[in-house]
Amino acid sequence: xxxxxxxxxxxxxxxxxxxxxxxxxxxxxxxxxxxxxxxxxxxxxxxxxxxxxxxxxxxxxxxxxxxxxxxxxxxxxxxxxxxxxxxxxxxxxxxxxxxxxxxxxxxxxxxxxxxxxxxxxxxxxxxxxxxxxxxxxxxxxxxxxxxxxxxxxxxxxxxxxxxxxxxxxxxxxxxxxxxxxxxxxxxxxxxxxxxxxxxxxxxxxxxxxxxxxxxxxxxxxxxxxxxxxxxxxxxxxxxxxxxxxxxxxxxxxxxxxxxxxxxxxxxxxxxxxxxxxxxxxxxxxxxxxxxxxxxxxxxxxxxxxxxxxxxxxxxxxxxxxxxxxxxxxxxxxxxxxxxxxxxxxxxxxxxxxxxxxxxxxxxxxxxxxxxxxxxxxxxxxxxxxxxxxxxxxxxxxxxxxxxx
Numbered sequence: 001x002x003x004x005x006x007x008x009x010x011x012x013x014x015x016x017x018x019x020x021x022x023x024x025x026x027x028x029x030x031x032x033x034x035x036x037x038x039x040x041x042x043x044x045x046x047x048x049x050x051x052x053x054x055x056x057x058x059x060x061x062x063x064x065x066x067x068x069x070x071x072x073x074x075x076x077x078x079x080x081x082x083x084x085x086x087x088x089x090x091x092x093x094x095x096x097x098x099x100x101x102x103x104x105x106x107x108x109x110x111x112x113x114x115x116x117x118x119x120x121x122x123x124x125x126x127x128x129x130x131x132x133x134x135x136x137x138x139x140x141x142x143x144x145x146x147x148x149x150x151x152x153x154x155x156x157x158x159x160x161x162x163x164x165x166x167x168x169x170x171x172x173x174x175x176x177x178x179x180x181x182x183x184x185x186x187x188x189x190x191x192x193x194x195x196x197x198x199x200x201x202x203x204x205x206x207x208x209x210x211x212x213x214x215x216x217x218x219x220x221x222x223x224x225x226x227x228x229x230x231x232x233x234x235x236x237x238x239x240x241x242x243x244x245x246x247x248x249x250x251x252x253x254x255x256x257x258x259x260x261x262x263x264x265x266x267x268x269x270x271x272x273x274x275x276x277x278x279x280x281x282x283x284x285x286x287x288x289x290x291x292x293x294x295x296x297x298x299x300x301x302x303x304x305x306x307x308x309x310x311x312x313x314x315x316x317x318x319x320x321x322x323x324x325x326x327x328x329x330x331x332x333x334x335x336x337x338x339x340x341x342x343x344x345x346x347x348x349x350x351x352x353x354x355x356x357x358x359x360x361x362x363x364x365x366x367x368x369x370x371x372x373x374x375x376x377x378x379x380x381x382x383x384x385x386x387x388x389x390x391x392x393x394x395x396x397x398x399x400x401x402x403x404x
Contacts, residue, residue, distance in 0.1 A: 011114075011122025018327045023125070025325060026155075026314055027107055030127045033151045037143070039103040039129065044086045046109055050076040052085045055292045067111050079111040083128045083308070084289075091132065091302055092293035100133035101140075119278070119313040127314075130306030132289070138234065141265050141285065142241050144305050148269060149247045151309075156323050162280065165252035166238065166267045169284070171220065171231035172256065178225045180213050194256045198278075220253040238265070261286045264305070271313075273320050280317055283307025329382040332360040333401065336374030337367075338390040348389040351399065378404045 008014050015023065031041065053062050062068060067079040080086060083106055091098065106128050116122060129147060134140045145164060152162055172191070176182040182190060193208050200208075209217060221232060235251055242249045249267075257266040264285030271280050289302040318324045333355060337348050345366065352362040363383070365374065371388050378386045386402045393399045 011116040021327050022324055026311060029154050033154050034105045034129055034147060037147055039105045042104050042106050044090060046080055047077050048080050048086060050078040052089060053078055056085050065113055067113055081110055081112045083108045088289045092290035095300060102132040105129045119316055121312055125311040127309040130304050132304040133302050134304060138238050140305055141238055145242055145247060145249060155318060161272055163270045163272055164249045164267060165255050165270060166235060166249050166265060167252055167255040168231055168235055168265045169262050170264060174227040174231050175220055178227055179223060180215055191256045194254050197254050257282055257284055263287045271317055276316060276320055280313050281307060281309040327382055330361055331363045331383045333362050333385045333387055334378045334383045335362060335364045335387045335389060336369060338388055340368055344389060344391060344394050347394045375404060
C-alpha cells in the first residue's frame with residue numbers, strides 16, 4: 001500500500017491542542033470585547049452560491065482567487081473568501097423583521113486561493129464587526145474606533161504598540177474633483193496607486209504619480225479648498241473626540257483601502273514594531289450593502305461601518321510582544337492507576353465521577369504505570385495536579401493530590 005505524506009494542504013494549518021488554546025484565547029478576547037459594546041454574534045454556512053461573489057467582484061477574482069466548484073446538483077458553489085456578501089444576503093432576506101441599527105459580529109472560517117506569505121494563508125479565520133443601517137454620523141464612526149482600541153488594549157498591548165490611521169473617501173473625492181479635476185477612471189487609478197504606496201519605492205511612486213497627474217503632490221491639510229476643508233473638518237472632529245478618551249487617531253491621506261464599496265471614512269491599524277511595520281487590519285464606512293438582491297424593490301438602502309481582523313496577523317502581533325499566555329491544559333487532575341485490580345479501577349472511576357460532578361476536568365489513565373511515569377506525563381502535558389491510585393488508596397479510602 002502506498003504510504004501517504006503527513007504534509008497538510010498548502011496554505012492551511014493543523015491545530016494541535018496548544019494551537020487551539022491560542023485560537024480560543026484570541027476568539028474569546030474578540031468576542032467579549034465587542035459584546036461589551038452591545039454586538040451580537042451571527043453565523044452562516046461556509047458554502048455560498050458563486051453568483052454572490054460574481055455580482056460583487058469580477059469573474060477573474062472568482063475564477064482565480066476562490067475555491068469554486070460544481071456540486072452534484074450542477075450548482076456552482078464557492079468556499080467563502082469573505083463574510084460581507086453573506087452578511088448582505090442575510091440582511092436582505094430579513095430586512096423587514098430586523099430592528100436597526102444592528103451591531104453584528106462573526107468569526108468565520110474563510111478560504112482564498114493565493115500565494116501563502118507572512119500574515120496571509122489560504123485558510124484563515126476573520127473577525128468581522130459591523131454596525132448596520134446607521135446614518136453618516138461621526139459618533140458611530142467614533143464607536144468603531146473605540147472598539148478597535150479596546151480590543152488591542154484587552155490583549156494587553158500598549159497604546160504605543162499600534163497606530164490607528166484614518167482617511168475619508170469623501171475627502172479624497174473632494175480632492176480629486178477640486179484639485180486634480182479627475183474623471184472617475186483617473187480617480188480609481190490614483191487610488192490604486194495610493195493603496196500600494198508603501199509597497200513600492202519612492203522613485204516608483206513618483207514616476208507613477210507623474211503619469212497620472214500633472215499637479216504637484218500636496219498634503220491635503222494644506223489645500224485651501226472649501227469642500228476639502230469641510231471633509232477634513234469631519235475627520236478632525238473624530239480625532240478630537242477620540243482624544244478625549246485617550247485614543248490616538250492620526251490622519252493619513254494615503255489610506256484608501258482596496259475595496260471599492262467604501263464611501264465614507266476608511267481606517268487602518270498599523271503595527272509599530274520595526275520588524276513588522278505593516279497594516280494589521282482595517283475597514284470603513286459603506287453604503288448599498290444589499291442592493292444586489294432581488295428582495296430590494298422599495299429602494300431600501302442599508303449602510304454601515306465595520307472592519308475585519310485576520311487571525312494570522314493577530315497572532316503575529318501578539319507573538320512579537322510575548323502577549324500570548326502560557327499554555328494551560330484544560331485537565332484539572334490526572335488520575336493514574338498503578339494496579340490491574342478491578343476494585344482499584346472501580347475506585348478510581350468512582351473518584352473521577354465525584355470530581356467531575358464537582359466541576360473538575362478529570363483524565364483517568366488505566367495503563368498501570370509507575371508513580372513517576374504519571375508525574376512525568378503530567379509535566380509533559382501541562383497538567384498541574386496528579387492523583388495516583390493503587391491498593392493502598394483503595395484500602396484507606398484516601399488519596400493525595402500531588403501538585404506538579
